[in-house]
Amino acid sequence: MEDLYREIIIDHYKNPQYRGHLDPSDIHFEDDNPLCGDHIEITLRVDGDGKVTDGRFDGNGCAISQSSADLLIESVIGKSIEAVKQLTKQDVLDLLGIELGPVRLKCALLPLKVLKAGVYGLSEANDDLIA
Ligand code: FES
Numbered sequence: 001m002e003d004l005y006r007e008i009i010i011d012h013y014k015n016p017q018y019r020g021h022l023d024p025s026d027i028h029f030e031d032d033n034p035l036c037g038d039h040i041e042i043t044l045r046v047d048g049d050g051k052v053t054d055g056r057f058d059g060n061g062c063a064i065s066q067s068s069a070d071l072l073i074e075s076v077i078g079k080s081i082e083a084v085k086q087l088t089k090q091d092v093l094d095l096l097g098i099e100l101g102p103v104r105l106k107c108a109l110l111p112l113k114v115l116k117a118g119v120y121g122l123s124e125a126n127d128d129l130i131a
Helices: 002-014 063-076 081-085 089-096 102-119
Strands: 027-032 039-046 052-060
Touching: 002 063, 027 102, 039 063, 039 102, 052 063, 063 089, 063 102, 081 102, 089 102
Parallel strands: none
Antiparallel strands: 027 039, 039 052
16 A cells, blocks of 8 residues: 555656746745755745635655655645645645655655645744644
C-alpha cells in the first residue's frame, strides 16, 4: 500500500496539476522551510461566499514538499475558507499516505503552514498553524 502512495507522491512531483501562480488572486502567501531553504508560494481565488474557486502553488523543493502542495491545493478547491482554516497536520498526512520522520514531516507540512498563514491573513507563518 505504501508503494502506491509513493507512486502518487512521485507522480504529483513530476506532473503537478496545480503548479503556477494566479494573478489576480485573493490570497497569497509564501515562506521557506528553515531547515533547507526550500520555498512554497500559494495563491488562491475565493468567491463572494467564501469558497475557494481556484488555487496554485509554486516554489522549489523536494518531492514531498512539492507533491504535498499539489495534493493540498487539489483538496482545498471547492472548500470554504472556514474549512481550510480547520485543516490539520493529519489531513496532510492522510493525503500523502506514508509514514514520515521529523525532517520529512517539515517538508510535508510546509505547504499547509503557507496555506493557513494565507487564509488567516497573517504577516508571518508559525508552527502553531500546523499543530
Ligand atoms: Fe526542503 Fe523537503 S528538503 S522542503
